Amino acid sequence: MKLSEDQLMKIELDRTKCTGIGMCESVAPDFFEIDDDGELVVLRDAVDGAEVADVEAAVLACPTAALRLRP
Amino acid sequence: MSSGSSGGRLVVVGASLAGLRAVEAARRDGFTGEIVLVGDEPHLPYDRPPxxxxxxxxxxxxxxxxxxxxHFADLDVDLRLGTRATALDPVARLVATAGGEIRYDQLVIATGSTARTLPGLEGLPGVHVLRTLDDARGLRQALDLAGRVVVVxxxxxxxxxxxxxxxxGLSVTVLxxxxxxxxxxxxxxxxxxVSALHAANGTDLRCGVGxxxxxQGSTGLRVEATDGSSFDADLVxxxxGADPATEWLEGSGLELKDGIVCDATLSAGFPGVYAAGDxxxxxxRDFDVEMRLEHWTSAAEQGAIAARNAVTGACGEYRTVPYFWSDWYDRRIQFVGVPTADHVTVVTGDPAEGRFVALFRSGSRLAGALCVGYPAHTMKYRRLIGAAASWEDGLAFADSRR
Structure with missing residues (x-):
């Protein structure tokens, strides 16, 4: 199924909460990576339908509730 | 709604991370029955690592x-805080609590751990353990007034x-x-x-000293050590360590062996009974071995899987590459995998500088990775270990990061 633009979801990161524990990278490495300073880098923030489940799992796995996935 | 999801009453005993994740997962999976969350502490579920x-x-x-x-009202969860579970009858499907019996159709046991104490020193003024929010409140208050701390x-x-x-800025001795x-x-x-970080940061670590x-002395506490030395402290x-909180299950018929013995799906062997967390x-099955973990990540994941299996009748297995982290002196210590190894080698950095990566080898396999101050490496090793990478794969990755 081809997904249209309006089905894209967007990752939101709250840097005041993130402590770089890295569960998001473990679950969804195409979207998240911890850098050498321990800071989270969101590699891309647009998520299409097929990828939502992975990113949702990453959001749930975050120990500091720093991630959101929004329409 | 997931197939097989039903009504009935799900009782979750233990209102910490695993219990919280259990009730959330049950609702997410479309469970429409009653949910009772029982916690012995008076507090709403809270995060322990901080x-x-x-x-x-x-x-x-x-x-x-x-x-x-x-949040609990939204999930339609009957939250019973300050209520200690005292016994389980898995045949009659009853949990006894200080506030009366609760009948269940499905049960998730997530009662966590209890901090060990030193025999004879329980309740001595100035001697603290740290497990609960109340412990932490008391300790934080005591630290405000302390100059010298002994950690056992x-x-x-x-x-x-x-x-x-x-x-x-306190003076700290660790025994x-x-x-x-x-x-x-x-x-x-x-x-x-890893323990060398203590000396590098001005903490006096004494090993082999019990x-x-x-x-109680005139100027505070005096700690007498097994090697004849003694230390003055304002607080200890x-x-x-901690022990799994399973005393209340003794005599229930559940198999207890340093924790509740479960299968790969977290089933505790009686109908509808699952366990999660510590x-x-x-x-x-990722390591073909029985384990019990006291890690944040496994408590969260097990809580969700145990509840899903309980309410949907699914048989999802919990498999994981264990992961924990600890923060000392602004240095993050992370470990992924298992530390039982026939060979350990430092592949990146230098322990003498307090920043390094060490890999653990078990047979031909990469079994574990310890990253101290290398946060960018940790999850890449976790994925390698999860994919049953060989030792050579691990070394090759380390080479690629140099």
């Missing part, structure tokens, strides 16, 4: 409550407390009965390498 870190360092750090009361036990909790006390700290968690070599006794923190000893 209690030995940020919460202790800074008097203004907020209490790490996960969710407001409205150089494990992760003791070491984090030592680090927090140093950040407050560790074993010759090498953290041997069970990291193996002998790496336990020593506690003979603690006495005992961090000598109490669950289960078969982790």
């Amino acid at each position: 209690l030995s870190k940020a919460f202790l360092e800074d008097d203004s750090a907020p209490e790490p409550t996960y969710q407001p009361p409205s 036990g150089a494990g992760f909790i003791g070491s984090e407390v030592a680090s927090s006390a140093r950040k407050r 560790e009965a074993a010759q090498v700290p953290l041997e069970r968690a990291l193996g002998p070599e790496m336990g020593g390498a 506690v003979q006794g603690i006495h 923190v005992v961090g000598v 109490v669950a000893r289960w078969f982790n």
Whole structure:
């Protein structure tokens, strides 16, 4: 199924909460990576339908509730 | 709604991370029945890792409550706090609590761990353990008035407390009965390498030194050590590990062996009964071995899987590459995999500089990775280990990061 633009979801990161524990990278490495300073880098923030489940799992796995996935 | 999801009553005993994740997962999976969440502490579920870190360092750090009361109302969860479970009858499907019996159709046991104490020193003024929010409140208050701290036990909790006390500018001595700290968690070599962070940050770590006794003196506490030395302290923190909180299950028929013995799906062997978090000893097929973990990540994941299996009748297995982290003196220590290894080697950095990566080999396989101050590497090793990477794969990855 081809997904249209309006089905894209967007990752939101709250840097005041993130402590770089890295569960998001473990679950969804195409979207998240911890850098050498321990800071989270969101590699891309647009998520299409097929990828939502992975990113949702990453959001749930975050120990500091720093991630959101929004329409 | 997931197929097989039904009504009935799900009872979750233990209102910490695993219990919270259990009730959330049950609703997410479309469970429409009644949910009762029983917790012995009077507090809403809260996050424990900060209690030995940020919460202790800074008097203004907020209490790490996960969710407001409205969250539980939204999930239609009957929250029974301050209610200790006292017994289980898995045949009659009854949980006995201080507030009366609760009948269940499905049960998730997530009662966590209890901090060990030193025999004879329980309740001595000035001697603290750290497990609960109340413990942390008391300890934080005591740290405000302290100048000299003795920590008994150089494990992760003791070491984090030592680090927090140093950040407050206090003088800290850590007494560790074993010759090498953290041997069970990291193996002998790496336990020593990580513990070197203490001396580098002004904490006096004494290994092979146990506690003979603690006495109230005229100027505070006096800790008598097994090697004949003694230490004056304003407060003592005992961090000598924790035991799974399963006493209430004795005589229930559940198999208890340093935790509740479960299969790969976290089933505890009786209809509808599952376990999650620190109490669950289960078969982790990723390593073909029975394990019991006291890690944040496994508690969260097991809570969700146990509840899903309980309410949907699914048989999802919990398999994981264990992961834990600990923060000492602004250095993050991360371990992925298992530390039982026939060979350990430092592949990146230098333990003498307090920043390194060590890989653990088991047979032909990469079994574990310890990253101290290399946060960018950790999850890449976790994925390699999860994919059953060979030792050579591990070394090749280390080479690629140099």
